[in-house]
Amino acid sequence: xxxxxxxxxxxxxxxxxxxxxxxxxxxxxxxxxxxxxxxxxxxxxxxxxxxxxxxxxxxxxxxxxxxxxxxxxxxxxxxxxxxxxxxxxxxxxxxxxxxxxxxxxxxxxxxxxxxxxxxxxxxxxxxxxxxxxxxxxxxxxxxxxxxxxxxxxxxxxxxxxxxxxxxxxxxxxxxxxxxxxxxxxxxxxxxxxxxxxxxxxxxxxxxxxxxxxxxxxxxxxxxxxxxxxxxxxxxxxxxxxxxxx
Numbered sequence: 001x002x003x004x005x006x007x008x009x010x011x012x013x014x015x016x017x018x019x020x021x022x023x024x025x026x027x028x029x030x031x032x033x034x035x036x037x038x039x040x041x042x043x044x045x046x047x048x049x050x051x052x053x054x055x056x057x058x059x060x061x062x063x064x065x066x067x068x069x070x071x072x073x074x075x076x077x078x079x080x081x082x083x084x085x086x087x088x089x090x091x092x093x094x095x096x097x098x099x100x101x102x103x104x105x106x107x108x109x110x111x112x113x114x115x116x117x118x119x120x121x122x123x124x125x126x127x128x129x130x131x132x133x134x135x136x137x138x139x140x141x142x143x144x145x146x147x148x149x150x151x152x153x154x155x156x157x158x159x160x161x162x163x164x165x166x167x168x169x170x171x172x173x174x175x176x177x178x179x180x181x182x183x184x185x186x187x188x189x190x191x192x193x194x195x196x197x198x199x200x201x202x203x204x205x206x207x208x209x210x211x212x213x214x215x216x217x218x219x220x221x222x223x224x225x226x227x228x229x230x231x232x233x234x235x236x237x238x239x240x241x242x243x244x245x
Contacts, residue, residue, distance in 0.1 A: 001195070001196070001238075001239065001240045001241065002240070002241045002242075002243050002245065003195050003212060003213070003214065003215060003235070003240055003241075003242060003243075004024050004025050004053075004156065004213060004214035004215070004242070004243065004244050004245060005022070005023045005024050005025070005214070005215050005217060005231070005232075005235075005242045006023055006024070006025035006026065006027055006055070006104070006137070006158070006214050006215070006216055006217065007019045007020075007023045007025075007026060007027070007216070007217045007218070007224075007228075008027045008029070008057055008104075008106065008216070008218065009026045009027065009028055009029070009043050009047075009057075010028040010029040010034065010035040010039045010040055010042075010043040010057070011029045011033075011034040011035060011066075012034055012035075012039070013224070015224055015225045016043060016046065017046050018225050019217070019224065019225060019228055020046050020047055020049075020050045020052050021050050022217075022225075022228040022229060022232050023052060023217060023228070023242075024052060024053060024242050024243050024244040025052060025053040025055055025102065025214065025244045026043065026047045026052045026053065026054060026055060027055045027056070027057035027102075027104040027106075027137070028040055028043045028044065028047070028054065028055065028056060028057055028089055029057045029059070029106065030056050030057060030058050030059075030085035030086070030088055030089050031085065031088060032058060032059045032060060032061045032062070032063070032067065032081065032085055033059030033060060033061075033062055033063060033066055033067025033106050033107060034059075034063065034066060034067070037088075037092065040088065040089055040092045041092050041095075041096065044089075044092055044093050044096050044098055045096060047098070048096060048097070048098045052244070053101050053102060053244035054089075054093055054098055054099065054100050054101060054102075055100065055101060055102035055103055055104055055135075055137070056085060056086045056089040056090070056100060056102075056103045056104075057103075057104055057105070057106045058081070058082045058085035058086060058103065058105055058106060058109065059085075059105065059106035059107050059108075059109050060073075060081075060106075060107070060108055060109050061081065062107075062108075066107065067106050067107035067108060067109065068107045068108050068174065069108060070108050070112065071108065071109075071112075075118050075119065075121070075122040076122070078109075078119060078122040078123065078126075079122040079123075079125055079126045080126075082103075082105075082122070082123055082126035082127070083126045083129065083130055086100070086103060086126065086127065086130045086131075086134075087130065090130065090131070100131075100134065101134065101135060101244070102134060102135035102136070102137055102156065103127045103134050103135070103136055103137065104136075104137035104138070104158070105123055105138070105144070109123070110138070110139065110144075111139075111170075111171065111173075113138065113142070113143060113144040113147075114138065114139040114142035114143060114144060114170055114171075115142070115143055115170065116143060117143045117146075117147065119143075120138075120142070120143040120144040120146070120147035121147045121150075123136075123144060123147070124136060124144065124147035124148045124150070124151050124153060125151065127148070127153060128151045128152075128153055132151075132152070132153065133154075134153070134154075135153070135154045135155065135156050136148035136153045136154070136155050136156070137155075137156045137158050137214060138155065138156075138157070138158060139157075139158055139169075139170070139171070140157035140158060140159055140169065140210040140211050140212065140213075141157065141169045141209075141210065141211070142169075142170075145157055155213075156213040156214045157210070157211040157212065157213045157214070158212075158213065158214045158215070158216055159191070159194045159195075159200065159210050159212040159214075159215055159216070160215075160216045160218075161181075161187045161188075161190065161191045161215055161216065161217060161218075161227070161231060162180055162181045162187045162218060162227070163179065163180060163181065164178055164179055164180070164181060164202075164203050165200045165201075165202045165203065165208060165210075166202055166203065166204070167202045167204045167206045167208060168208075169200075169208050169209075169210065172203060178203060184223070184226075184227050184230055187227065187231075188230060188231060188234050191215055191231060191234075192234065192238065194210050194212040194215070195212045195215065195240060196238065196240075198210060198211060198212065215231075217231065
């Protein structure tokens with residue numbers, strides 16, 4: 001069994017280089033919610049050093065709240081903003097001799113696109129128009145995945161190791177107290193169930209089917225590096241290979 005393991009990087013966290021030695025894909029912030037030209041360049045260099053797939057992590061223009069503020073922007077505005085961010089990282093990556101291979105929206109842009117078909121279509125069109133060979137990463141079973149498939153993009157359905165799920169397959173909003181799984185053991189159990197059994201236990205106690213092409217590790221968590229090592233060890237024990245594919 002093979003699964004991709006990704007982390008959101010270039011967001012000002014302390015363990016980026018160490019995390020890059022444990023994951024197979026990196027989603028690099030493109031300057032709107034976090035990051036800047038120098039952090040993008042450093043993240044690309046580290047990703048290339050450790051053989052990690054390079055991806056763009058575009059977000060809403062919301063540095064004050066780390067891209068987690070809900071925004072109702074016109075579809076063409078979102079389209080232009082995503083194209084802008086992808087272009088920035090693609091140019092920096094090319095300048096270092098690398099290649100950008102995927103796109104994963106960040107934060108509220110990601111969450112809104114999971115259920116908003118118009119927003120999802122704007123993002124997918126931006127990705128396709130920049131480079132139709134790019135892979136589009138979105139929440140498993142989401143509108144973003146469906147939008148990418150309609151355009152013929154290669155999609156990667158994503159699950160989260162440390163986030164709780166609702167009965168409809170969406171994530172529990174971060175504004176709610178039970179959004180995060182604080183126990184490493186519970187997070188490991190949830191991840192293995194999603195990867196091996198293609199299901200996740202919602203907070204309502206209902207098993208929800210999920211397709212886990214890629215698992216997200218949050219690099220901004222207090223114990224991100226420790227948990228990443230434990231997850232890799234658990235994957236090794238279960239003969240689950242980590243690869244960007």
